[in-house]
Amino acid sequence: MTITTTDVAKSASPARLYRVGEAMELLSLSRSVIYELIRSGRLRSVREGRSRRIPGSAIAEYIALLESEAG
Incomplete structure (x- = not known):
């Protein structure tokens, strides 16, 4: 079974904050x-206390950016 970027985008819930791992x-x-993606601004993140979290919507946006750059 092949996992596509669309599958990843669907699994990244916009309301969820993901740990870097x-x-x-x-x-x-x-x-x-x-x-490096966070530092360059290509992947948005937020701080929650001392930890860094990545919103599901930011993951979906990054995937969309990759798809637009590829096509």
């Missing part, structure tokens, strides 16, 4: 790549 699994990217 969860975003790593959803996007199949390393921790350093996730943090």
Whole structure:
């Protein structure tokens, strides 16, 4: 079974905040790549106390950005 970016976008609930580790699994990217995307502004994130969280809507937006760049 092949997982597509649409499947990932559907599994990323817009109302949910994901830990970096969860975003790593959803996007199949390393921790350093996730943090680089956050630093560059390509992946939005929020701070909750001392931790960094990534909104589900930000994951969906990043996937849409990748698809628009590819097509």
